[in-house]
Amino acid sequence: MTAADLLARIRLNGAVPRHIAIIMDGNGRWARERLMPRPMGHRSGMKSVREVVEGAIEAGVEVLSLFAFSQENWQRPITEVSALMSLLEEYIAREANELAERGVRVMVLGELDRLTPPARAAVDRVMAQTAHNDRLTLNLFISYGSRAEILRATRSIAADVAAGKLSPGEITEAEIEKRLFTAGCPDPDLLIRTSGEQRISNFLLWQVAYAELYISPVLWPDFGRRELYEAIVAYQSRERRFGKVSA
Ligand code: IPE
Ligand code: IPE
Ligand code: MG
Numbered sequence: 001m002t003a004a005d006l007l008a009r010i011r012l013n014g015a016v017p018r019h020i021a022i023i024m025d026g027n028g029r030w031a032r033e034r035l036m037p038r039p040m041g042h043r044s045g046m047k048s049v050r051e052v053v054e055g056a057i058e059a060g061v062e063v064l065s066l067f068a069f070s071q072e073n074w075q076r077p078i079t080e081v082s083a084l085m086s087l088l089e090e091y092i093a094r095e096a097n098e099l100a101e102r103g104v105r106v107m108v109l110g111e112l113d114r115l116t117p118p119a120r121a122a123v124d125r126v127m128a129q130t131a132h133n134d135r136l137t138l139n140l141f142i143s144y145g146s147r148a149e150i151l152r153a154t155r156s157i158a159a160d161v162a163a164g165k166l167s168p169g170e171i172t173e174a175e176i177e178k179r180l181f182t183a184g185c186p187d188p189d190l191l192i193r194t195s196g197e198q199r200i201s202n203f204l205l206w207q208v209a210y211a212e213l214y215i216s217p218v219l220w221p222d223f224g225r226r227e228l229y230e231a232i233v234a235y236q237s238r239e240r241r242f243g244k245v246s247a
């Protein structure tokens with residue numbers, strides 16, 4: 001089926017996931033299969049980002065979360081880390097205006113203090129430029145680790161308790177949620193991982209509590225609008241029970 005056929009089917013089926021999160025994996029293997037250096041795989045993955053953003057807008061998704069660089073990824077060889085930082089700058093330089101025109105609000109989430117100054121400047125610029133948009137929220141997770149995010153929230157709560165602003169009994173799920181990077185965002189309904197790996201790799205551990213999981217064998221640079229729509233169609237056939245029994 002073509003992407004257009006799949007989109008028609010998605011519309012017929014009804015309920016589209018409000019929030020889709022994607023662990024974009026397989027760039028290195030894609031490059032290796034072509035005897036190219038790993039950064040070429042990352043470069044090629046940029047066009048998948050573009051397609052998936054367009055596809056999400058057309059399908060009426062509200063939030064798209066993309067895992068682009070984990071805290072653990074800082075341990076990769078410096079050449080690869082530098083290539084990824086440059087690609088981030090290049091992506092923002094090339095796409096910011098179009099994203100802004102299309103009504104996309106870009107949020108970059110993670111430990112941003114670790115970014116190089118030019119990458120940090122690019123991130124701040126695109127967030128400011130698109131802050132007022134509301135057609136699609138694009139969360140780019142960079143230098144992100146979910147355990148570190150939960151630890152940060154815990155410290156913030158502990159500080160409030162120590163300062164007498166909050167009592168232990170007042171610590172609720174909502175108090176934790178508002179201290180996560182994703183504060184105010186609905187939880188992901190659908191979590192996609194590409195390249196066939198069947199693990200979460202420290203992504204949104206709190207937020208994916210009831211997300212539907214979809215593992216695609218396709219390597220990220222080969223993942224496009226059609227593959228996104230296939231995942232949405234699969235999601236639409238799932239029964240989400242949230243621990244209850246079927247109606
Ligand atoms: C995903 O592709 C992108 C990042 C993690 C930055 P990988 O670089 O992990 O590709 P593989 O898993 O080695 O194929
Ligand atoms: C997860 O992919 C991180 C991103 C996609 C940014 P990795 O390739 O780093 O994860 P592992 O090492 O296979 O778990
Ligand atoms: Mg990988």
